[in-house]
Amino acid sequence: MQAIVFTSNTGHTQEYAQMLGVELGLPCYDLKQAKSNLPSGAEIVYLGWIMAGNVQGLKKALRRYDVKAVCAVGMSGNSDQLKEMYDKYRFLEDTPLFYLQGGLEYQKLKGVYKFMIGTIKNVMGKKLEAKEEKSQEEQEMLELIVNGKSTVSKEKLSEVLAYLKENVI
Ligand SMILES: Cc1cc2nc3c(=O)[nH]c(=O)nc-3n(C[C@H](O)[C@H](O)[C@H](O)COP(=O)(O)O)c2cc1C
Numbered sequence: 001m002q003a004i005v006f007t008s009n010t011g012h013t014q015e016y017a018q019m020l021g022v023e024l025g026l027p028c029y030d031l032k033q034a035k036s037n038l039p040s041g042a043e044i045v046y047l048g049w050i051m052a053g054n055v056q057g058l059k060k061a062l063r064r065y066d067v068k069a070v071c072a073v074g075m076s077g078n079s080d081q082l083k084e085m086y087d088k089y090r091f092l093e094d095t096p097l098f099y100l101q102g103g104l105e106y107q108k109l110k111g112v113y114k115f116m117i118g119t120i121k122n123v124m125g126k127k128l129e130a131k132e133e134k135s136q137e138e139q140e141m142l143e144l145i146v147n148g149k150s151t152v153s154k155e156k157l158s159e160v161l162a163y164l165k166e167n168v169i
Pocket residue numbers: 007008009010011012013014049050051052053054073074075076081101102103104105109112113114116117
């Protein structure tokens with residue numbers, strides 16, 4: 001394993017990537033910088049933030065590198081999106097895909113992303129607000145959508161770290 005490579009918009013994915021780098025003693029690069037630091041075909045772990053169900057930068061990372069594991073970072077409190085992702089990214093069949101909750105920080109969003117999340121906030125927020133009996137997860141999601149926050153924590157990396165230490169490093 002040569003490095004951790006990531007694509008991040010508001011910093012959550014970058015934080016997770018840097019934590020993994022420290023834990024595993026590996027350098028950590030933004031996908032854009034990685035080109036000048038890593039040879040093509042290098043063995044990496046890739047982390048990308050999720051936008052509308054797509055892991056940003058993943059296709060490029062898979063074309064360039066030997067991706068040993070993928071972490072998708074989103075705002076959802078559960079990993080339900082992973083199944084759809086396996087269906088979408090069929091080439092991931094032999095590559096483990098992990099989900100990490102990042103968060104939602106409105107003040108860090110700009111341009112088209114800010115506009116898009118405004119629409120998502122309206123649709124999802126209204127739907128959740130209208131629901132009479134909300135599960136704890138739905139209540140937490142509503143709070144995240146309304147107020148925004150980072151939920152990044154080292155504890156959330158325990159599963160992926162255990163996998164990487166056991167199988168990849
Ligand atoms: C336009 C837009 C679309 C998003 N779509 C999804 C989504 O489909 N699923 C999800 O879980 N999170 C979605 N998110 C939330 C981000 O994935 C989340 O904020 C993540 O922590 C961002 O990581 P970053 O800080 O590294 O950019 C979306 C965010 C934006 C701005």
